[in-house]
Amino acid sequence: MQFKAICTDIDGTLLNSDRDLSPRLKAIVRNIPDSIPLILASSRMPDAMRHLQEDLGRIAEPLICYNGGFVIDSEGQVLDSVEIPFPIVQSIYTLCQGEEIHLSLYRGENWFEEKEDFWSTREMTNTKVIPTWITLEKLLEEWGSTQSGAHKIMCMGESNLINWLFGELHLHFGDQLHLYRSKDTYIEIAPKRISKASALKLILESKYDFGMEKVIAFGDNYNDIxxxxxxxxxxAVANGRPELKAVCKELTLHHKEDGVALSLEKYFG
Incomplete structure (x- = not known):
């Protein structure tokens, strides 16, 4: 099959065991013509993806951020922006008050954190991004005045608390939100109507002369289905969720074994 574009998830798919791009992956990407776009699609914020584009030598490429809630074209223009409405953001903040749950808020190019602790430090290490430090109470006061929402909310804490929160969020907002459990200590929250697939379709319709059938894509988790x-x-990479493996056309190696690089070598080597 002749592919005209590549679209790939990042964490658990593209990155190796060091949460980095392997030399093998970078080598095969260098051999792929620039006319074939390599589109990163992730729950990450834009700046947590741009340094990976630079390492791959692919800086002028579209980005699918926040699982499709914030879509940027190859020229840096925002093609789509879908937020969690402010009243829901406020409700989630209130729900977490009094509990040992770490709350991170994301909007556009910005990541907002209240304090530096175990959770925020780990995210800074993993994403190589420094947040904007602000009390969330003050931030929500500012957002409330303009009814501004969030592109992503991330809740982190001990697994029993996160299990409780997941149940509460599903009960009250299950018809309005995507709730992703990448780990038993994390919940990533996004608007219901967005997806990586819808974002990719928008990019192709806006900038390219081919459709989804010409794309090879890689993933590992529920939000990649x-x-x-x-x-x-x-x-699907070998470490992917069973539900993803059930619908994929090909199963490659574990992300720690350079599964994406292996497949790219097969089709573009």
Whole structure:
């Protein structure tokens, strides 16, 4: 099959055991013509993806951020922006008050943190981004005045607390929010109507002369299922969720074994 674009998840898919891009991956990407876009699709914020684009030598490429809630084209223009409405953001903040749950808020190019602790330090290390430090009470006062929402909310804490919170969020907002459990200590929250697949379709319709059937895509988790099902060739890494493996067209090696690089070598080597 002749692919005209590559779209890939990042964490648990593209990155190796050191949460970095392997020399093998960078080598094969260098051999792929620039006319074939490599589109990163992640729950990450833009700046947590741009340094990976630079390392791959692919700085002028579209970005699918916040699982499709914030879509940027190859020229840096915002193609789509879908936020969690402010009243829901406020409700989630209130729900977490009095509990040992760390709350991170993301909007556009910005990541907001109240304090430096175990959770925020780990995210800074993993993403290589420094947040904006502000009390969330003050931030929400500012957002409330303009009814501004969040592109992503991340809740982190001990697994029993996160299990409780997941149940509460599903009960009250399950019809309005995507609730992703990447780990038993994390919940990533996004608007219900967005997805990586819908974001990719928008990018292709806006900037390219081919459709989803010409794309090879890679993923590992629940938020990759729509993407893997919607493209011409969907590939799951060996560490992927069983539900994703059930709908993929190809299974490659574990992300720690350079599964994405292996498949790219097969089709573009």
């Amino acid at each position: 729509d993407l893997i099902q919607s493209v011409g060739w969907g590939v």
